[in-house]
Amino acid sequence: MTEKTPTPPNRHDPHLDPAEDTDEPAFDWMKPAGGGSDTAATAKGTVPAGKSVPDTGRDQPAASAGTPARQAGASPAAASQSGASPSAASQTAASQSAAFRPGMPRAAASPQAESRADRKAAEAAVGPAAPEPQARGTHFREPLPTSALQVRPPQDEVERRNAEREHAANTKPVLPRVMQVLLAAFYPVILLVLAVRAVTSPLFLWVEYNRPGFPGDGYGFSTDDRMTYGSYAVDYLSNWSGARYLGELVNRSGDPLFQDGEVSHMADVKLVILSAFAGGTLLILLAIIAIIYLRRRSTGGVRRGLFAGSLATLVIILGLGTLAALGWQQFFTEFHRIFFASGTWTFALEDTLIRLFPGQFWVDAGIVIGALVLIASVMTLVLTWPTKKRRGIAPAKDGAAKDGTKDGTADEAAAL
Template sequence: MNDETPARAKSDAPQPEPLLDSSGDSDEPAFSWLAPAGGKNSGREEAVEETKAPQPDSRAGRRAAETAVGSSSAGSSGAGTPAAASTPEAAGTSADEPRGSAGPQVFKEPLPTSALHVRPPEEEVERRNAQRESAANAKPVAPRVMQVLLAIISPVILLILAVRAVTSPLFLWVEYNRPGFPGDGYGFSSDDRMTYGSYAVDYLSNWAGPRYLGDLVQRGGEKLFKDGEVSHMADVKVVILSTFGAGTALLILALIAILYLRKRSTGGIRRALFAGSIITLVLILGLGTLAALGWQQFFTEFHRIFFADGSWTFSLDDTLIRLFPSQFWIDAGIGIGGMVLLASIITLVLTWPARRRRGIVREETSAAAEPATVDQP
């Protein structure tokens, strides 16, 4: 009895817990397959030195080292396998060989894609460079078309505006009251001319029918205009209204071109108006020369373009000839040419391609803008 009591007391006493700290272990069988053939700990130490991981003095340090060794080992055996297999060191190894029997493994970066180093033929390179330069230097077609269109439209618009200024009562008043204008040898005074002439000019721009002139009578009760004169004035009215309608359409088209060039082409409006002014000057100077060399022939050919033969010739005592003698048409031609010429000259001066308008910076200005440097001795 006495002998059993101490034994039972010993068994009932609490046993101490086993020591679980394995920081002093030099090897761990779970990761022995990671170690190269050179030694148990040599592969782990090399991996730790390469990755500069903390030494396995504790559990956390050992786990970090083991993680670094595992990642480097996986990178060299997994992602880098295609590149390593092409090297002489990896040519003699295979997946069937036992782990740890291979020699020292060296991690290498995968080679870049070989397609990036393939250079196309010289002809292809030159062709691509030429296409790139042509695409960089090519200008849009639409702005050029708008510039040409505006350059052609502007002379016509100026001419139509000048014609509209001549077919007005104001021009009649200036003509009938200017010194040197021939009087009427059949009895019309300046007041009569102004009154009857205003009816004829107004008829050209309104929407009234031929009766607007056909029902006019003189003081004695006779018709002011004969049927042939009324018919010719109706033909003139068709030409004038068609011209004014075309001028309105061209003016709208010119405004569209100006708005487009203002947004899409820097200096496009200036270049178009400059070219249009040159065209206008050439036309006016050419037509003016023809008119000066033979006015009667020029006047006749002009009427043949728009009117049938025999429908625009009248006697000296007809109302149209008494209201609008030959001198009136000469003055009208001079007035139209002068107004168009003046407008084209002003446009030419305002759109002249000066250095400032072309955007060219003077070398003197750029040199003056640079800060002056003084050499110190």
């Protein structure tokens, strides 16, 4: 069979409407131009004998699709005759005309395909719909997991959580605070040891022997003799030599320079001085470790530790200076009783230690030690004074509130 083969006269047309809806507008192009007798009869309102009337609820809009204006105009009258309200009739006509449009598939001609404006107009005409009761047998729907976040716990629980958060925010780690306390405790001892080391030096010895007003030796030592023999004694305190370093020294006449008792006392002094220097060195290393830790772990921890240490140093040095000023001889005696055995540190005026280091020497040494410690502590106190800038508090802005809610006041309270 080819394209030029004539069509058989008794061939039936294929069945193209599986939904058995011959009035579907989508199939109007397949109908004859005349429209057929059934269509004409339906349009005139007469039905031939033996013909069934189609379902007007479904097919009427398709049959009258060509005259929407006349149908829309007749809807209010028809609605008034049937007893329905004009708004309901208009809504029904609008839904029928919108549900069935020529060329649109039936699946798309549902109320969901209406525009939003149409749905809003229909809802406004009908009024708010009453909530539908829950059907029997339906399951309860579990609320969303996030809906539990909107449930507020009891008031006591809220207060407990707020108290815990505030306590955690205000609680500071223990180790930084311990490091600050250690740094403050080490600082006075370190300053005192450094001041003693500055005094036990040939430079201080030279300044003392050459300053005006220093008492001379009544037994024949010149300034050069004092400087020479005194340098041996000072060097012995800081080196690792034994007692022979001083025991084998002789004067110009060939006699031993220091007696056995003097050498023994200088050995005791050397033990105290070296122990103080070793302890000071250890404290300096620990202080450096504390400073490094506080710089990394605690903002402003070094400043607070040094500030507290300088305050403690001022209190200690002022207290010791007051005791020394009230009674130097008593202070000097009690100091020697703490570190040396009784009877091992007293000598005659003609002994070499008394001739090299008279009483004025120890008074000047005490004054220099106290002055050095006082100057260092005051400088540290000034450099670490807790100003707003050092605490990181911004100055209050102009025009801020005066009730304590200014930026500077709030930041200062937070920093404290």
